[in-house]
Amino acid sequence: MDDAPVIEERAEDEAPQPPPRRIAYRHQLSTRVWHWINALTVFVMLMSGLMIFNAHPHLYWGQFGANFDHPWLSFRGRPIPGWATIPSTYNLAAARRWHLAFAWLLSVPLILFVVTSVLNRHVQRDLEPTADELKPSHIWHDIMQHARLRFPTGDAALRYNILQKLSYVGVIFVLLPLMVLTGLAMSPAMDAAWPWLLDLFGGRQSARSIHFICAALLLAFILVHLLMVLLAGPINEIGSMITGRFRIAPERPEP
């Protein structure tokens, strides 16, 4: 903190000085590299996947499902508009080339990140919720704070809050692995190599449905995530995901 007299003196002709900036090292290199690979890959996967969906926009439960069977979700024509697909005009072959190439960029870094983050204890230290945090009263309190757009300040901003922990754990350990495994379950060669994939999801068409549902949830996560970055201060948030260094906002007294 600056000396009090100095602040007093300056207060005569200008606003008081903000407290000195505190910078903390917030994101490790492995997290940052993985984040930006995903930032690219997830959009390519979603957009090329939506083009593949255009080829047969009907979803079924069970082992089989085609035009004469009963879908649980069905669209006419090619429902996904060109601005949301790769490529932007109908081309199943090209979309598959993109999707099946970038699938490697999604799955291999996912495995590397999970292994690294368990070994360097990122998961246990930063992502694993504590018993206290999991209490409904605590979760409700955090939800209300978020709803009022009151985000943590001071040292509390360095730790993930329970809503962040739950959504990151959900994406890293549930949604992304489900995307990869349901994707593999749609491969006839993988089904021969790993027949348990079919049993795990209850059939190829069920796997295809779960693949689509998880993609929708992932899109919902991305939209909320981007909104939160905007509300929490995009320059600091994005900067910290590039450099690792995070500027800590001064403590806000609890009301």
Place this chain on the structure above:
Amino acid sequence: MIDRRKFIATGASGLLLGGCDRLNNSAGFRGLLRSAEKLTMASQRLIAPRDALAREYGEADLSPIFRSNGTRMPGTPEYARHAAEQFANWRLVVDGLVARPLSIPLQTLRSLPHRVQITRHDCVEGWSAIGKWHGVQLWRLLQLAGLSSRAKYIVFHCADRFGEKPYYESIDLIDAFHPQTLIAWGLNGHLLPIPNGAPLRLRVERQLGYKQAKYIERIEAVDSLGPIHGGKGGYWEDNVDYEWYAGI
């Protein structure tokens, strides 16, 4: 302001999409994407035992209607004549890199030992149908013909045409000698219907639907796919850039 914002938003999405479309049109980038096919094939072959079987289902799992796709009726006069004769004079030629080229009458082929399997047909578009196939294992035919050690691929020449171009497909020897790879003549207890490829079609159960060539009249053993038609090993591979390896 709104207009400017709209302009910027449209511009940004246009840049992103335009970028993707431009990349998609670049031969170098497409080559990069295409290299993933080899990676996928090598990985799947690494983890799957050579004879790992595709799931076989029970009668209760059969699709009520096994839909057809692609050519449903080859339009040529020759095919129409064969169809009118109930394929009584259809022959299957096996030639290329073999010691004893064969021309097998359909009746003889149907009398050879056959396999029955209830398997799932997965279309590249995303749908699946389960059907019961009756057919001769391809390895038996290759053995009868005396496959040369120089052969690397088996090419299936079909009676149907897409536009002017003949349909054809190809697989490597790992799939050709797989126990579930059949030259099928029956579906769900009946002779193969015309929309599903009468009188003979391929079943290669660890790959997608477009590999399952229909209306097969000739099987050719080759050491390279390069000289055949467009050189990429199949009608869709040549004409719209589908993957030759369709295990995923």
